[in-house]
Amino acid sequence: MRSKIVVIGGCGHVGLPLGVAFSLAGYDTLLMDSDRRAVGSVNEGHFPFLERGGDEKLQAALQQGLRASSDPQDCGDRDVFVFVVGTPVDEHLNPKLSDVIGTIDAYEPYVRSDSLVVMRSTLFPGTMEHIRSRLQQSGKRAKLAFCPERVSQGYALEEIETLPQVVSAFDDASFDSAYELFRDIAPSVIRLTPIEAEMTKLMANSWRYLEFAIANQFYMIAESSGVDFYRVYDAIRYDYPRAQGYKSPGFAAGPCLFKDTMQLASFFDNKFYLGHSAMLVNEGLASFAVEKLRKLFDNSLWGKKVAILGLAFKANNDDIRESLSFKVKKGLEFYGAEVLCHDPYRENERDLNEVLRMADGAILCTPHREYQALNINKPLVDVWGNYRTTNIEILPGFERNS
Template sequence: MKISVIGTGYVGLVTGACFADSGNDVICMDVDSAKISKLKMGILPIYEPGLDEIVKKNLSAARLSFTTDLEEAVRKSELIFLCLPTPPGRDGDADLSIVFNVVRNIAKILKREIKLNPHVRKLIVSKSTVPVGTADRIREIIFSTIGKIPETAFIDVASNPEFLKEGNAVQDFMFPDRVVIGVNNGESEKIMRELYEPFVRTGAPILVMDTRSAEMVKYTANAFLAMRVSFMNEIANLCEKLGADVEKVRIAIGYDVRIGPKFLFPGVGWGGSCFPKDLKALIKMGGKNGVDLKIVKAVYEVNEKQKRLIVEKIKKHFNGKLKDKKIAIWGLSFKPKTDDMREAPSITIINELLKLGASVVAYDPVAMPNAKKIFDKKIKFAKNQYEAIKGADALVLVTEWQEFREPDFNYMKSLMRTPVVFDGRNIYKPEKLKGLGFVYYGIGRK
């Protein structure tokens, strides 16, 4: 199939590259000319394991191309995927201005194309996370601009939400748990089924529904997963007060088949581009329609509080005297295997430490270039994890990168001014560190 992907962020780039890798001809379009120039050379603007190999491979095979020309992308494709940013507005609602501006331009291009070719066939697919009813609005914009279309032409709008985890996005796309498709007619369903057939050969279902239900699926999934994490963070905080160990609690309830083990890890809170934005948008949708989503609101509030919890532990350990204390930070991105700093708990933690007069030295395997844009010269950045803790009064583990899991603890102790570890992801064994002479603080641990 001939496909265009409008927008080359995380979702757009993965979508375009993976569709090309299954044999489709894909054009990825973006208004950022500098980004497109680099992508044409195989230089990616993001870190995502495995993505650079797929991009280079399909560029070389001429199945994947990049352009800043929207008209070229629309004219040369049968399917047009909208992978555009929908950032939260001031009131928390999703800002759809970019999406609708692009749709208006696409509609104008389609109107010109229909005059030249009355047999034109185009399916516009919304892949961005958008409020319920957005596909209907896209359809309204397109058909009000085009007017009456010839009976020989086919133009329609579908919804196809993404479920890609940063750090595992390529695997998630190639081997999905399920594919959700929102359509309004059999022809669009047939096109989308054919497109996704290569990705569901292992038995994953293609779930077909109306566009509004498809749009709601994404918000519901993210809110539910965020709820699990926030719930366990509250249980962890109670465990500390009661002298229980949240790790033992987590493992035990995870064996219950009604619950399962995933997304039950307590820590310093969730971040990223999806959970915070989507929960705000869902709360706003509820308010607009007279539904007070109390649980969703609580999930968000608990998370904001959790980001500051570890700072309170640090303050308590140092009796509130953090002026001139050197605090080392391991991990800056909101999760491992990504350089994404959006809504990362590390931002809140570092800013709170700076307010208290501490100096901060941070290390992250891939996120430091993005972190430098946020903190500039307010903090120092180390060349490696051990350089970060040299002369430190405490270490705060924020992001559980694999290389942080089995460090040389004896070497760490020799480097640090005082051997104090605040384990924000519970990746270390308290007994082991205490036996080596460390002062250890976890989340919900005895």
């Protein structure tokens, strides 16, 4: 008989796709979430956020018995407790684990000694050891595993089925139980120790954050020198295999990359110099964009109407968490500009045509597909290269003999 699963934090960007995947794999799955609005939306068959193919799969899962609740007492008969709780950094850029620990404490009375507790959230190295000690002190000998998510917002349902799943545990019994669970929804499983898994998640996200910082730093160097960066970018990458992985510039933000890089830095006693440098570069791109627009208006934005195109932290998505668009907005307002915000995936005060008609200038903050073909004949800052008009010249060389 298959285990009964409860996903705590189950109506969010990470928990809901996971819960749907378990349900469609045949597990009796309950989604627990304190957000009653999200719970209602899920029970009605609608994702509370954009997820490709989400509603269709959610409705199929509901037919198989998936349900969402805000009442912790509903999870009293569960065998597997999957915790999906955000792990932000505090104002000092140190890990803030109080939400995770508090949630575990709240559900600990429902955990039995034969239960499996799965941590799905990103964890600071050593946190699993702390959680194990905490459960043992409560008298519970439950099995414990750390199985971090590695999915991209908006594509989680697809990536759960296509990406290898990291599974870690302190003992064979815990690993075996977690493996039996995830082998039903993942194409392969990578076995690690808990601290290896904790580092794997943080280092993977930090690596991506560093890649974006390199591109953004080079962009700012070129543009500050009066050089069209994208001509340089094309020259670097053209028919040069070793440069095909070279990222293009853009705002690197969102709920994961920044804070995971800072968590890794905190773990290494703030000696992760590359990570801190990446943070300064990526966060600084917002100010660079504002200054770039200000120069287009003879160094004065006072009284100008400026359109911010895109509020989400990534393209073709509605997730605005930790988006640098809001940092851009504050920078513009500091210089006395009136800011007109628009995002096709959010509710807007004005439609796009009206925003562009009213605006004196614009900054493309998120390269949504809806913005790709716009013809903006006003001062514009486009760090993404969406509206680039120049190309490098490629001339023929010698002809090889056949």
